[in-house]
Amino acid sequence: MSEQAGSDRAEADSAETETTETATTETDSTETAAAETATTETDTSGEPVGGIVAAPSTTSDLLTYAPALESAAIVDIAPTYDLWIDGRWVAPSSGERFPTMNPATGETLSQVALASPQDVAAAVAAARAASEDWAARSGADRAKYMYRLARLVQDRARELAVLESLDGGKPIRESRDIDVPLVAAHLFHHAGWADKLDYAFPGRRWHPLGVVGQVIPWNFPLLMAAWKLGPALACGNTVVLKPAESTPLTALLLAQLVDEAGFPPGVVNVLTGAGETGAALVSHPDLDKVAFTGSTEVGRQIMRTLAPRATPMTLELGGKAANVVFEDAALDQAVEGVVNGIWFNQGHVCCAGSRLLVQESIVEPFVAKLQRRMATLRVGDPLDKNTDVGAINSEEQLGRIRELVQSGLDEGAELYEAPCPLPDRGWFLRPMMFTDVTPAMRIAREEIFGPVLSVLTFRTEDEAVAKANDTAYGLSAGVWTEKGSRILWMAERLRSGVVWANTFNQFDPTAPFGGFGDSGFGREGGIQGLRHYVRMEAA
Numbered sequence: 001m002s003e004q005a006g007s008d009r010a011e012a013d014s015a016e017t018e019t020t021e022t023a024t025t026e027t028d029s030t031e032t033a034a035a036e037t038a039t040t041e042t043d044t045s046g047e048p049v050g051g052i053v054a055a056p057s058t059t060s061d062l063l064t065y066a067p068a069l070e071s072a073a074i075v076d077i078a079p080t081y082d083l084w085i086d087g088r089w090v091a092p093s094s095g096e097r098f099p100t101m102n103p104a105t106g107e108t109l110s111q112v113a114l115a116s117p118q119d120v121a122a123a124v125a126a127a128r129a130a131s132e133d134w135a136a137r138s139g140a141d142r143a144k145y146m147y148r149l150a151r152l153v154q155d156r157a158r159e160l161a162v163l164e165s166l167d168g169g170k171p172i173r174e175s176r177d178i179d180v181p182l183v184a185a186h187l188f189h190h191a192g193w194a195d196k197l198d199y200a201f202p203g204r205r206w207h208p209l210g211v212v213g214q215v216i217p218w219n220f221p222l223l224m225a226a227w228k229l230g231p232a233l234a235c236g237n238t239v240v241l242k243p244a245e246s247t248p249l250t251a252l253l254l255a256q257l258v259d260e261a262g263f264p265p266g267v268v269n270v271l272t273g274a275g276e277t278g279a280a281l282v283s284h285p286d287l288d289k290v291a292f293t294g295s296t297e298v299g300r301q302i303m304r305t306l307a308p309r310a311t312p313m314t315l316e317l318g319g320k321a322a323n324v325v326f327e328d329a330a331l332d333q334a335v336e337g338v339v340n341g342i343w344f345n346q347g348h349v350c351c352a353g354s355r356l357l358v359q360e361s362i363v364e365p366f367v368a369k370l371q372r373r374m375a376t377l378r379v380g381d382p383l384d385k386n387t388d389v390g391a392i393n394s395e396e397q398l399g400r401i402r403e404l405v406q407s408g409l410d411e412g413a414e415l416y417e418a419p420c421p422l423p424d425r426g427w428f429l430r431p432m433m434f435t436d437v438t439p440a441m442r443i444a445r446e447e448i449f450g451p452v453l454s455v456l457t458f459r460t461e462d463e464a465v466a467k468a469n470d471t472a473y474g475l476s477a478g479v480w481t482e483k484g485s486r487i488l489w490m491a492e493r494l495r496s497g498v499v500w501a502n503t504f505n506q507f508d509p510t511a512p513f514g515g516f517g518d519s520g521f522g523r524e525g526g527i528q529g530l531r532h533y534v535r536m537e538a539a
């Protein structure tokens, strides 16, 4: 599915650019009316949700279009949420809650429970109590629940996509066409493994690990939940999952679907809270494994916490991927790959192609092409189906990105910002590209986790490899060239968990994903991902 999603996206991008005017003048009167209704119906404040306005720049003729808002009426957000423990909704023991916001408006969507260490203990105890029965069931029986969950995700796909975009700020086109279909694909894939694990580990006897604590970030809230739950449940483990504090709503809806799918109580528990809740979970002494996706800094803290106990762990951390474009590449295709590589999900992507390495002979025309393409990107309401770049996930993240952009300016890089208008409220940034970047600059070394591209150059393949590998991270890389032999030569030498060739940001449940160095260790997806959820002995 993922390759399809990626190419659909690129095609949709270019098709939308070409057909913008037609859509505006000929097709959209009903959609406009629907959009207006949706806006007034669904915005909790009663104010219209800010759609994009006509571009005031030279691109305005090209970009004038009618809004095509997905209605938010399909989601039913409760004013407050409890914790999902032992198959029941349980009020937080402290009584404390915290707001989760819509980053496109800055408004509070709901108040969710803040799980205390006592709640963590209750969830781990529930998972422990459920563990023996879940592990003893046949693989086919476990698969039955997982298939149900995957089908429920498909049934409720639109609702999940809208909620993901409302709570996290990502464009509906991405949550609808990429995140949610991939969630279902990961659940189906792992459900398929549940009764075939003897074939995954031939000649070995395998056992579930037991109770797993899983902590996930805000950039792909539902997808990261699926990456975590899928292999753990298939292999007979029970789970306590903690979503990120700024994007808890789809994990809570997933808990409702777990309930509807009829999972036995305690097999899946969902605790909301911030870093303290995550820390309480990963340091709980009765866990048999910890799986964490998030920042390298927190990953290090978790390693320190777990080191004395030797609890098995997998850490999926940050990245600073090189996207390498050779002079013989199909340049227009490469431009789309660079756009997808860095402005997908506002650049809030661990494997984002945030360092563009362009062969020196083509740097000027390539940067010019990129600038032209950037001028067609639309930043705006995540629920607008025309939006390419949605809202920055939180005000805090907006500040972090701005600070790094300022460092790029201070260190002498040249900044180009896409000339698009921004909504007048919410947390938004224009797509940005730095040229005149040197490898020592912070914008070339640190993960910005925002819509900011740093362009560097190289002359030879050796130099491309040296510069691409000149990073503490090692999660992903891209190579653009028409030579198959060069792709293989580069892939052997690039120090990263994934190397994409003439494409970027493709995710597939059958393929292992994970990093080296500061990007962490362990793999998610494929047989490799299953291995982290079993204990093995010789048969």
Ligand code: NAD
Pocket: 215, 216, 217, 218, 219, 220, 242, 243, 244, 245, 273, 274, 275, 276, 277, 278, 279, 280, 282, 293, 294, 295, 296, 298, 299, 301, 302, 315, 316, 317, 318, 319, 349, 350, 351, 447, 449, 475, 514, 515, 519, 520
């Ligand atoms: P973060 O590390 O701040 O938070 C991640 C999660 O950890 C959140 O749920 C948070 O509440 C929790 N947490 C915070 N402090 C904790 C602690 N001391 N102990 C336990 N849990 C704690 O990261 P983020 O800002 O939410 O996410 C962005 C980061 O995630 C980026 O660095 C990105 O590259 C990385 N990421 C990696 C992958 C991957 O597969 N490698 C995928 C997505 C995101």
